[in-house]
Amino acid sequence: MHFILMLFLLVSKQYTCEGSPGIFVSSNFWHVNDKPVLANGHIGFVPYGDAIYMNGLYNGFKGDSHRARIPNYANIQFEPCAQQTKNSKFVCSYALDIYNGVFRTQTQLNDGLFTVEQIQYAHRYYDTVLVNQIRVKRNQNTSNEKLQLHLHHINVTESDDLLMTSSRTINILNRSVTIVESLTKLQEDPVYQHGLTSVSVLREEIPNVIELSPGEDEIDFIWITIVQKTSIDIEETFRKVHHNPNGVLQLHANEWQTFWTEKQISAEGNDDLSNAIDASIYALSSALPSLNSYRTRAKYFGLSPAGLGLDRKLEVYNGHSFWDTEVWMYPSLLLLEPTWSKELLNYRYHMRNAARDNAINTNYEGYRFPWESAFTGVDVTLSDYPQIVKYQQHITADIGHALRKYFFATHDFEWFRSIGCDLSYGTAKFWASRVSWNATTHRYDINEIMGPDEDHYNINNNAYSNVVAALNLHFGTFASCFCHQLNPNKYPVNSTWSSIAKHITLLYDRQLDYNPEYDGYHLNIPIKQADVSLLGYPLQFVGIRKSTRRNNLNFYGNVTRLNGPAMTFCMHVIGHLEVDSEEPTEDIFNRTYIPYIRSPYFVWNEYVNGVPNGASNFITGAGGFLQLIIYGYAGIRINSDSLSVTNPKLPPNTKGLKLNSIAYMDALSMIYISQKMVQIDIRENRDRVDVYIDQIKQDRLQNLFEFSHAQTLQVKPKKNSFAEFCDLPDDTVDELSIN
CATH class of the missing domain: 1.50.10.10 (Glycosyltransferase)
Incomplete structure (x- = not known):
């Protein structure tokens, strides 16, 4: 396999992770070429990008068909971390937190008296919702100083892919919102696409300045954008999200944390490899539908x-x-x-x-x-x-x-x-x-x-x-x-x-x-x-x-x-x-x-x-x-x-490899590979399968099995129904x- 080594020496370039596990940080976001994506399978966007994209929304005829661009009207940045007003006196961090599915921009103001954090995410439960959240916190309770934070609104160009059919501004829960309904401009193929595709966007009015008043220690400002195929129930979704604004982020984070508990693959003793695996799982799962949503799956x-x-x-x-x-x-x-x-x-x-x-x-x-x-x-x-x-x-x-x-x-x-x-x-x-x-x-x-x-x-x-x-x-x-x-x-x-x-x-x-x-x-x-x-x-x-x-x-x-x-x-x-x-x-x-x-x-x-x-x-x-x-x-x-495990090995510089949940025949199994042995723990639906080690059937009441690297484990359906x-x-x- 010398050929692979030769190629690696020619092109290898090490990467580093400056944050904690699962948190990837930069102090210079605006010069990063490969920016992360925030998505939930229904909508997706790049932090501070001027566009949102929706699953199933395409514009263009045949070979020109492409995802239709939806303007991101909630593309705001706070000074002094905004691209156009970045002040070198302030240290701004721009962090992707894949364990919680958010992008955080953070800095301290007024000699450390205040911490300002902007959090952006495509909500994992309210999967039609993009959230922009700014949290201002007073670090010293003895201070009565007022903080005014200026927000920079990025000019957003209208979409070349969409034709607006209606726009109305209304008041919901004492908040001014605009609902825009549009159609794509071109069918992909009129034989199979009967009519144009609709999209409705609800966006909130966002002020130019927000304020933490004297006597307030912390305050959250939350603005949402809702993107869905039609405007049916769009106002109701808005009410649901703002009914408990303090719990919006937590609900989103809970979905991600449940996901990681079930799906994570850990390389013990090798943080760089664990980060690469986690980032790969995050990238794939972000493009796929939420497993738990407030609405019927689209x-x-x-x-x-x-x-x-x-x-x-x-x-x-x-x-x-x-x-x-x-x-x-x-x-x-x-x-x-x-x-x-x-x-x-x-x-x-x-x-x-x-x-x-x-x-x-x-x-x-x-x-x-x-x-x-x-x-x-x-x-x-x-x-x-x-x-x-x-x-x-x-x-x-x-x-x-x-x-x-x-x-x-x-x-x-x-x-x-x-x-x-x-x-x-x-x-x-x-x-x-x-x-x-x-x-x-x-x-x-x-x-x-x-x-x-x-x-x-x-x-x-x-x-x-x-x-x-x-x-x-x-x-x-x-x-x-x-x-x-x-x-x-x-x-x-x-x-x-x-x-x-x-x-x-x-x-x-x-x-x-x-x-x-x-x-x-x-x-x-x-x-x-x-x-x-x-x-x-x-x-x-x-x-x-x-x-x-x-x-x-x-x-x-x-x-x-x-x-x-x-x-x-x-x-x-x-x-x-x-x-x-x-x-x-x-x-x-x-x-x-x-x-x-x-x-x-x-x-x-x-x-x-x-x-x-x-x-x-x-x-x-x-x-x-x-x-x-x-x-x-x-x-x-x-x-x-069957599902078989044969001759498992550890990646280089890894002390253990743990796969939290492998699904087979509705049975969910944890697999752990160490330097000395292999374990499989069938945690759910053990009654659906039989287990064999080197073709010897194991106790049907047993859930945890241990075997050597040289042995073969097989998990078989109790009943091979199709046969x-x-x-x-x-x-x-x-x-x-x-x-």
């Missing part, structure tokens, strides 16, 4: 590589969903919070009509999902990239693979009957129509394709695309049997899909013992990112020798370009952890995340330090890194019949030797 419109809230000038992915969702972010979410995984699959289901028509229009069957999807499910890839639109097709199988993993991890039959059947059948049907029989090799080819290595397209038999399509077909065979019992006319039993899967071309070089990436590939051709290396993980393809997998990792690791995206080397390390006897060194492990995380706020970037134009708040990279911790070092795998209905085909693909 329809969710997908997880984009740069999350929700980044300014459009920096958000190069326009809020679109790519394969990043299912391959890079989804796997960790499946074990941390299956509810989120289901939301992501439901989004694809809601886009199925456009996927069906996309298949028909390109002379195929089933569902052909587009490379980029936003509001309607039509392909919204920029017109500058016609090769992406034409050749990037493995995303359909990526979606099929994700839903298969969800089913294995949850046995959620209710969901599978209503949504899973449709998706698994439709995606498999596409690949059955997409393959072509090669009479010379007696294999099914997939020609004119592009794999994850986007540097090469219009190629034939890409290894990753062919294997993930085969897995899609194997699972589709099970789905056709299971779903046929629900609706025989809609889901005819298909006995040929598994046969097609077994005979899909998988190129194999017998002499060098590796899988060529595509027809005509030879060693030393540079590639963009992990491709063949993904066969072992995340695909968990069983039909590959250990020696072949090791060679794939070594060969392709040496030709992966330096400026590739952040996820690749996480997958390489997962692979090496599984096939090598020696553990990756500290330098190799550090290469997977340190060059991509930007100080001071631990924000992921798409590219290593020194490579320009990378996406900021790159939560795809965060997702890949979390997979390295959960599936790599913790050794967890989701199998068709009662239909058999699951073996995930086999016959290799095609090319020499």
Whole structure:
């Protein structure tokens, strides 16, 4: 694995955390390039940014579709910490507190007599609400001095994406508010979007000066902005929030603290690594819906590589969903919070009509999902990239693979009957129509394709695309049997899909013992990112020798370009952890995340330090890194019949690795890995599962299990329900030797 070390030495740049754990601080916020995002899955924004973005609000036709910008009318700063009036005599701190989901700006005034703090957040419970809170505190009770604090209102330009349809100013609870209703200007596609999308914003009038009077020791000023699809109940939401203004922040913080109690992953003895893990979990979860909200959950419109809230000038992915969702972010979410995984699959289901028509229009069957999807499910890839639109097709199988993993991890039959059947059948049907029989090799080819290595397209038999399509077909065979019992006319039993899967071309070089990436590939051709290396993980393809997998990792690791995206080397390390006897060194492990995380706020970037134009708040990279911790070092795998923990290891310079809550079959387990042993404590729904250590069934009344690093633990459903209905085909693909 020397190639990774070489790259790390070229690009490594250490970051530091100046605050307490989970609190990242800067004294010079205005010169930070990679600023943090505050979001709750419904709305998001950058601290002191001039825009708010809302889940599902897009403007623009097809390839020009992007998240619509909503003006942030509550963009206020207090002097002397405001950008335009920053006074060097005052020390201002700008801190991201990920454990409480807030951004704090703080300073002291009048020779330390007063502390002023501004707190901004997207409320986790009142998830349509953005809060601006300024707290003024007298530090010496003997002082009777009055403090007047001037607020700087940032000029906010109106949105080019929205057309205002009405505006009214009213008084609620003796506070002046304005409610603005708008529509987006352009439909993404009039065939699937019937009419424009509405958005309503309630904003409060904010004064120019606030005051702490003599005799007052502390006072909070709270202003809120409410963003939702319509103005229905918007006034009632305002009343709810201001009914108990002193509890608004605490309610928000409680939601975050509950979240961290359940979801945190701790690297004992390694604060930098713990901060990186926490920042990754925060970045991902901020872009996902609140788990506990004051309202019925709104329809969710997908997880984009740069999350929700980044300014459009920096958000190069326009809020679109790519394969990043299912391959890079989804796997960790499946074990941390299956509810989120289901939301992501439901989004694809809601886009199925456009996927069906996309298949028909390109002379195929089933569902052909587009490379980029936003509001309607039509392909919204920029017109500058016609090769992406034409050749990037493995995303359909990526979606099929994700839903298969969800089913294995949850046995959620209710969901599978209503949504899973449709998706698994439709995606498999596409690949059955997409393959072509090669009479010379007696294999099914997939020609004119592009794999994850986007540097090469219009190629034939890409290894990753062919294997993930085969897995899609194997699972589709099970789905056709299971779903046929629900609706025989809609889901005819298909006995040929598994046969097609077994005979899909998988190129194999017998002499060098590796899988060529595509027809005509030879060693030393540079590639963009992990491709063949993904066969072992995340695909968990069983039909590959250990020696072949090791060679794939070594060969392709040496030709992966330096400026590739952040996820690749996480997958390489997962692979090496599984096939090598020696553990990756500290330098190799550090290469997977340190060059991509930007100080001071631990924000992921798409590219290593020194490579320009990378996406900021790159939560795809965060997702890949979390997979390295959960599936790599913790050794967890989701199998068709179990969750297993095999050969877990500790990351370098780490005394213990603790995963607070891993979800499988509704059972929630804490997993702790130390230098000497491994523990798993099944804390909830123990009665849903059986536990085996080295294939020996454990006491059903026991909750806490301890085993060595060399042993394998399996958690299995008490009842393998789906096996009662239909058999699951073996995930086999016959290799095609090319020499």
